[in-house]
Amino acid sequence: MPKTHPIWFEQRTKDAWQCTLCPHQCLLQEGSVGHCQMRTVHKGIPVDLSYGRVSAQQLDPIEKKPLYHFYPSSMVYSIGGYGCNFRCSFCQNWHIAQCSSHSQSAKYTPSDIVTAALRSNATGIAYTYNEPIISYPFVYETAVCAREAGLCNILVTNGYIQQEPAASLLTVIDAINLDIKSMQDTFYRTFCGGRLDPVLAFAKQAKETKIHLEITNLLIPDLNDSPAEIEQLAQWVAHELSPQTVLHLSAYHPAYQMHTPATDSPIVRHAQQVARRYLAYVYCGNIPDIDNSQDTHCTACGNCLIKRKHWETHVVGLTNQSHCQTCGRPSQIPLHRP
Numbered sequence: 567m568p569k570t571h572p573i574w575f576e577q578r579t580k581d582a583w584q585c586t587l588c589p590h591q592c593l594l595q596e597g598s599v600g601h602c603q604m605r606t607v608h609k610g611i612p613v614d615l616s617y618g619r620v621s622a623q624q625l626d627p628i629e630k631k632p633l634y635h636f637y638p639s640s641m642v643y644s645i646g647g648y649g650c651n652f653r654c655s656f657c658q659n660w661h662i663a664q665c666s667s668h669s670q671s672a673k674y675t676p677s678d679i680v681t682a683a684l685r686s687n688a689t690g691i692a693y694t695y696n697e698p699i700i701s702y703p704f705v706y707e708t709a710v711c712a713r714e715a716g717l718c719n720i721l722v723t724n725g726y727i728q729q730e731p732a733a734s735l736l737t738v739i740d741a742i743n744l745d746i747k748s749m750q751d752t753f754y755r756t757f758c759g760g761r762l763d764p765v766l767a768f769a770k771q772a773k774e775t776k777i778h779l780e781i782t783n784l785l786i787p788d789l790n791d792s793p794a795e796i797e798q799l800a801q802w803v804a805h806e807l808s809p810q811t812v813l814h815l816s817a818y819h820p821a822y823q824m825h826t827p828a829t830d831s832p833i834v835r836h837a838q839q840v841a842r843r844y845l846a847y848v849y850c851g852n853i854p855d856i857d858n859s860q861d862t863h864c865t866a867c868g869n870c871l872i873k874r875k876h877w878e879t880h881v882v883g884l885t886n887q888s889h890c891q892t893c894g895r896p897s898q899i900p901l902h903r904p
């Protein structure tokens with residue numbers, strides 16, 4: 567375990583430790599595990615079971631995270647672990663996120679991951695697939711090592727973390743895709759086993775640090791896809807983050823314990839139109855007929871800046887300095903690693 571930064575446990579009694587990493591604040595005793603299945607107490611000492619356990623690692627287009635306004639068309643080395651601090655009944659990665667069978671998996675060091683990322687010529691490392699927050703020590707140490715090697719760090723997260731560990735983690739992160747699942751606290755409590763407020767607080771905290779932040783919202787039929795709720799989400803993002811914040815509206819597909827049929831494309835398209843009343847950049851995801859709904863246009867003159875289709879991305883209308891080739895407006899999209 568790392569000795570240079572806290573691992574977010576506090577001893578409450580002789581036999582009980584409280585995990586202070588996420589808002590669940592699990593109280594753990596010998597042999598019990600937290601809500602995320604990855605933190606326990608063994609022989610009187612708090613232990614992070616997730617350290618170095620990697621369920622998947624591969625090179626992905628950065629657009630798959632999804633991040634559309636951060637080094638477009640680059641490749642990122644993506645790693646995932648096991649477990650999650652949410653219990654989403656519609657979990658799209660449930661085979662690794664809602665499981666605790668990690669002990670047989672191979673164990674890696676931060677330097678193993680960074681070496682693999684460098685070998686694959688990745689722009690950076692993405693902590694993704696399951697919830698990276700619950701693997702805080704490993705993610706933090708790998709991110710420090712990655713920075714030293716000139717790589718950027720990307721967090722794909724549910725944002726369910728306490729403010730203090732978040733502040734520390736954000737010092738080593740360059741870009742985030744944050745999943746805001748709904749604007750209703752009852753949705754979080756009923757379908758995810760969490761609460762809304764800490765997620766929104768994390769979004770604001772990330773924004774204040776000036777880290778690149780994009781938001782994803784998975785649209786589930788009849789649960790969170792009403793125009794009123796999309797409007798509420800887009801208004802919140804515009805007012806509390808910025809009207810320039812990228813929003814990805816993604817179609818749900820049946821998975822894990824939810825058997826509701828997949829979201830129809832017209833629902834996603836309509837949600838995009840609603841959100842565009844408040845936000846400059848709203849993209850559709852997970853639908854077959856994407857047309858131009860994933861392209862980026864200049865907000866001043868309408869020129870197409872970036873074309874995207876089926877994970878193929880072409881920067882077509884930006885100068886090397888990332889200005890619109892037609893009207894010269896800066897896009898604020900970083901194109902190349904310094």
Ligand code: SF4
Pocket residue numbers: 585586587588589590591592599600601602603604605651700
């Ligand atoms: S990280 Fe895990 S053990 Fe810690 S409070 Fe959250 S769910 Fe509980």
